[in-house]
Amino acid sequence: MTAATDELVVAGWNIQRNGRGRTGKEDHRHAARSILASYKPHVVLRQELxxxxANGRSELHAEANALGGLIPFMSSPKEGRSRNPVGVMIDPNIFTIDNDYEHDLPWKSFRHVRVRLKRHRNAKALNITSGHLCHFDPAIRATEARKLTTLADNGQSVLFELDANSYPHQDSKATVDHPHLAGKVTELPDWEQVEDRVHYQHRTIDRDGKRVSDTMPDEILSGGKGVFTDLSLYAATSLRQPDALAPTASLQRHDQGHAQRIDRPYSTPDIAPALKSVEIVASDEISTVTDHALVIMRFDLPTLGSILTLCC
Structure with a gap:
């Protein structure tokens, strides 16, 4: 990786139990790192580290080193809460780092790193974040989503990817204005057909007296006046890349209904014009390693630099 590149590659990925699979006894770490390294990412947004x-964060550093010497950050596990923290890895050839923060929340914290582009010294800071919303409580997910919106306060620029453990709210509506998306949008779960009763409780909310799919986090993040832009939806509509709406999880289980688009990238609207593509990678190789697709975003780096400079 070199600062001379004109393309910024950002990868978001939930690697199940950090490569140890559903049982916790498998070992897909080398395979996962090889897959990630093949995309030569400058930013990696990870879930389930x-x-x-342990051992001086040796696994975190091993992954960062395998990806070309990225600078790694991760949230810390808390007693009695989630033991699957998130992480952010940054290419020091592309960015300087101003600050890094851990935002503590009831179930799982998210990691937040504020960076600046080296080639654009007068550019404003960019806040880069990885998140993993609570898997079992819609109310906590809504709180986590509202906390994420604070990163954009006072005109700040933000880029993040997360395992939302919930569903997008605009996909089906987008087909009305964008006929090329016909057949590309995944229908939300038919809960009468979902066998896993616990999953039903975790992923549905009461709305107008009916139990429906939980889309509230996405409504908070990108609904209404739109604090953030759903970058996969932007790629599908504005860039005419319908495959950006491909489902991401679960790639392994079938008792929870068909796979859904729960892993989603977002940014503040100012950054979206720099986006070149969103690729959802859900190959057989990926599904052997984890139950989540790999999300690859590509940005035009000069355009991103110009946007951040003009925003100052």
Whole structure:
């Protein structure tokens, strides 16, 4: 990786139990790192860095080193809460780092790194974040989503990707204005057909006296006046890349209904014009390693630099 590149590659990925699979006894770490390295990412937004804090965070550093010497950050596990922390990895050839923060929340914290582009010294800061919303409580998910909106306060620019453990709210509506999306949008779960009763409780909310799919986090993040832009939806509509709306999880289980688009990238609207593509990678190789697709975003780096400079 070199600062001379004109393309910024951002990868978001939930690697199940940090490569140890559903049982916790598998070992897909080398395979996962090889897959990630093949995309030569400058930013990696990770979920489920399970156990990566042990032994001086050796697993975290091993992954960052395998990706070309990225600078890694991760949230810390808390007693009695989630043991699957998130992480952010940054290419020091592209960015300087101003600050890094851990935002503590009831179930799982999210990691937030504020960076600046080296080639654009007068540019404003960019806040880069990885998140993983609560898997079992819609109310906590809504709180987590509202906390994420604070990163954009006072005109700040933000880029993040997260395992939302919930559903997008605009996809089906987008087909009305964008006929090329016909057949590309995944229908929300038919809960009468979902076998997993616990999953039903975790992923549905009461709305107008009916139990429906939880889309509230996405409504908070990108609904109404739109604090953030759903970058996969932007790629599908504005860039005419319908495959950006491909489902991301679960790639392994079938008792929770068909796969859904729960892993989603977002940014503040100012950054979206720099986006070149969103690719959802859900190959057989990926599904052997984890139950989540790999999300690859590509940005035009000069355009991003210009946007951040004009915003100052």
């Amino acid at each position: 399970t156990g990566a804090w």
